[in-house]
Amino acid sequence: MKIVNARLRHRSELFTLSMDNGVFTAIEVQPAAVSAAATDIDADGNLACAPFVEPHIHLDAALTAGEPNWNQSGTLFEGIERWAERKPMLTPEDIRTRALKTIQLLMENGIQVIRTHVDTTDPSLTAMKTFCELRDELKDKVELQVVAFPQEGILSYPNGLRLMEESLEIGADVVGGIPHFEYTRELGEASMKHVIALAKKYDRLVDVHCDEIDDPNSRFLEVLAAEALFNDMGHRVTASHTTAMHSYDNAYCSKLFRLLKKSGISFVSCPTESIHLQGRFDTFPKRRGVTRVKELLAAGMNVCLAEDSVFDPWYSLGNGKLLRVLDAGLHICQMMGYQDISKALSLITDNSARALGISDRYGIEVGKPANLIILSGSDDYEVVRRQEDVRWSIRKGEVILQRQPASLVVRPGIHQ
Template structure:
């Protein structure tokens, strides 16, 4: 049931103030006031979260409240494809090869069902905005390439009241013909958000990067590259990306993801690359789950683990988010689209466990990726949209210790998830989409 007015008391807002509880009010889906409390507030008319159905005042009892989580890098179209596309070696190379051959046999409905299931699963853990990369296998012809694009656009439209989804095609890296460029432009005109690619996999990376920048300039859209996902310290396409970002005046509109080779470089070389990133105003995303799984497969000892230099990038002021990447597919057989879990993996992989570090990781799944996606009206601030998630924990340290399953998710003036009910989804439309996507995928196994 939609609540036009809602008051939240005893809310714990670690991104705003780690010491004081707050009282917040919502009207018509917007934050209208945020007030720090002098202590714990007792209000006779307040309901707790276990008895919230008709409540206009809710007592959060010190539970953590964050703005809706933002996943800056997913592959929704590939999710849950593992049973059809394996990877016996566990390498990135085999994953790319196997999926690129399997994709021609997937129907549009199958891809759409995977996208919806993975997106809704992420929403169930508190995610309210996603940037997904879409395979664009033009090598099998326009019809195959457009299956994924059409499936993603249809899924985005069906989910638009539930989660914001940005769409970035993974452009070809085997070759880049004029015909392929024309088809890519046609796809962009269908409603994609920006251009992506993986130039480090190309035999002509600089040429491919230049093509993407020309297209981005033509369509006035952002760029998001898979960048240097390699254990080889000599793989440095980020250098050319930084140069072209400056040449095209695109500071703040280009994102580089993975950056695994940065971790394999000497400190001196890494600092040079990071300084070039800063000069170009590049934004970054680390994908610790997938890269811990994929990288170092050809090493004996020591084994490189691939996670980029997160602490160095943060200390230099590079905006870097952490994100889910792949879910249950040949690139990464695990994951569930839970950014809290990804935050914990980030903490382990980067030795970030101090109170300051933990709060930084919270920003890496909220404010920083919101900035990367260019979300308007995001965050807990008067006048912004009241899209948020409440966790059953009272400190950030407890949050990452317990990974609480109970999460109350509010968006667009109403509750999406209410734990403890017979049906957690508090919306029959979402329940139907969830059930249908799971049922369809079971039938296609």
């Protein structure tokens, strides 16, 4: 199969992309637009891009908002309380039904790789077992990474450390943590050391919910980064949220950034959810409560954006559209300059792939799996501005999604 008349990111020419046996076999510049054969896809001058990557979502909690109660305060901690009420209702069938609906929603919006955090603070580990099964069942359709996530703490929840280790033995791909939710500063710091030790023991990646709070004294990120640095694991470690960084003073951040850069860790920000959950204890001035995305990028660090939730106790909206999250993130983080927008798709593609450790098999390059999407617009700027649905999604050289663009029946200015 071939895709003709395609644009590629940061290139002005038209391209023909050839695929065979599920991989890219040729990427050739076209001298001009060409007619598509019956078996070809005509990109019609639109952007061919590596698939969207969702680097941080909670599929185990998706589609449970209001069950059994709504989060009335809109705070992170009440969301955890509401989820604790929902957990006893979990069954493999319930989890599968909601997860598959949400995965389909994500795939319909051009996402082909998903990292889902799955709660381990459940003695039965029902969700963990179910998601490891789903990951293996769906591997030909979508790539799932499963995070062992201790929602109520590794050391503050009864047998939390044992449940984490059991989750890794079941097959979780990534070690998670939540140090700011542990009962004390000392427990939070100790939990970060346990996370790194477990990752080393089981040869896994790391993704920690880190300092997801407005408290300027919540500084577990420095502990995580130092442990990653000392153990030479930065390329395998991700710090998610880090919203307390929005409340740090600049003097401390200047010192912190030096460590973060040395450590080589990645960052995930969930701007729509963070701006909803954080700043809840402020009157005015009211904090945005989103980490320093623009400043981290300017310092040369790897940052990506995620949706986090789809209709769950923490966030009662969500539609699986990373372009929506990207658009909101650019506004919230004051990244509306031309240079920011002209490379914005990296925040939901290449940067996310790097954080998930899949760069070696991700991207439009000869020899790599033929996974891509076609978007409305010729470049990042046009795609972000237009905010249209994904036109095509292709995985391993096979079409998994196709949309026809809408057209007006009655055109303005034309009199009948």
